[in-house]
Amino acid sequence: MTFSPSADRIQSLFNRIAPMYDRFNDRLSAGAHRVWKQMTVKWSGAEPGDTCLDVCCGSGDLALRLAEAVTPNGRVVGVDFSSAQLAVARQRSGCCYPPRTIDWVEGDALNLPFDDCAFDAVTMGYGLRNLMDISQGLQELHRVLKPGKSVAILDMHRPPSAVMRSFQQWYLDTIVVPTAEEFGLTEEYAYIGPSLDRFPVSSEQVHLARVAGFGRATHYPIAGGMMGVLVATKDRS
Numbered sequence: 001m002t003f004s005p006s007a008d009r010i011q012s013l014f015n016r017i018a019p020m021y022d023r024f025n026d027r028l029s030a031g032a033h034r035v036w037k038q039m040t041v042k043w044s045g046a047e048p049g050d051t052c053l054d055v056c057c058g059s060g061d062l063a064l065r066l067a068e069a070v071t072p073n074g075r076v077v078g079v080d081f082s083s084a085q086l087a088v089a090r091q092r093s094g095c096c097y098p099p100r101t102i103d104w105v106e107g108d109a110l111n112l113p114f115d116d117c118a119f120d121a122v123t124m125g126y127g128l129r130n131l132m133d134i135s136q137g138l139q140e141l142h143r144v145l146k147p148g149k150s151v152a153i154l155d156m157h158r159p160p161s162a163v164m165r166s167f168q169q170w171y172l173d174t175i176v177v178p179t180a181e182e183f184g185l186t187e188e189y190a191y192i193g194p195s196l197d198r199f200p201v202s203s204e205q206v207h208l209a210r211v212a213g214f215g216r217a218t219h220y221p222i223a224g225g226m227m228g229v230l231v232a233t234k235d236r237s
């Protein structure tokens with residue numbers, strides 16, 4: 001059965017997979033997602049003492065890394081519309097030592113509950129592809145950033161190389177979906193392939209970021225182009 005996305009269906013998909021989400025990411029990426037998230041934090045330009053935002057924070061993996069980068073005296077807010085993912089995030093940050101200052105907020109990436117120019121750096125991990133309106137999402141990221149500051153957006157990407165594209169599709173069909181099937185999550189993980197087909201490629205992402213108002217935007221391919229980080233900077237004036 002084909003999964004036709006709507007905001008409600010995406011929200012319930014991420015609620016359903018919340019208990020397995022972190023274990024699956026570790027297993028299906030052989031731990032590599034941790035390195036990709038660390039690169040995203042670095043490229044966001046977050047520094048000690050900064051006030052930062054992680055949009056579509058899910059179970060909090062990227063927000064926890066961001067919190068490490070702003071220590072000491074920094075502050076991180078994680079926002080997501082899945083209450084089940086946020087419950088995992090709250091539990092994880094409660095167990096952290098030393099403790100991390102993170103506020104977990106239930107909210108919509110397309111209508112962020114924050115003032116204009118509120119954050120020194122913003123990150124997003126595997127969120128943009130799931131938004132119903134990517135341009136609106138980018139405009140919201142631009143709005144909440146302080147002038148001169150950057151957002152770093154990590155997501156999967158269809159590689160330009162035919163060989164890498166075939167490998168990526170083979171991996172999704174042969175490893176990812178059958179693994180999810182064992183846990184009754186076939187439909188949820190089968191959604192990744194079609195969502196990637198619809199997702200703008202690197203040059204289109206850069207164009208959308210410029211149209212959303214960012215003065216500079218670069219897309220950095222990682223994992224042979226199967227992943228990428230879009231780094232976009234808001235002009236100073």
Ligand SMILES: C/C(=C\Cc1cc(O)c2ccccc2c1O)CCC[C@H](C)CCC[C@H](C)CCCC(C)C
Pocket residue numbers: 017024025028029030032033126129130168171172176188189191192223226
């Ligand atoms: C952390 C990762 C993905 C998060 C993620 C994003 C989504 O949009 C989903 C949608 C629906 C269900 C789940 C997710 C979801 O977990 C990235 C790693 C996990 C991927 C499932 C694995 C993808 C692997 C690459 C195609 C190939 C990587 C090869 C590897 C280096 C061995």
Ligand SMILES: C[S@@+](CC[C@H](N)C(=O)[O-])C[C@H]1O[C@@H](n2cnc3c(N)ncnc32)[C@H](O)[C@@H]1O
Pocket residue numbers: 007010011014055056057058059060061062079080081082085107108109110124125126127130131132
């Ligand atoms: C693939 S998960 C990524 C979670 C986390 N950033 C990570 O890297 O592990 C995507 C997250 O985006 C959230 N999401 C999707 N659309 C959203 C929206 N419009 N507003 C807020 N959160 C959204 C989902 O609830 C989900 O937790």
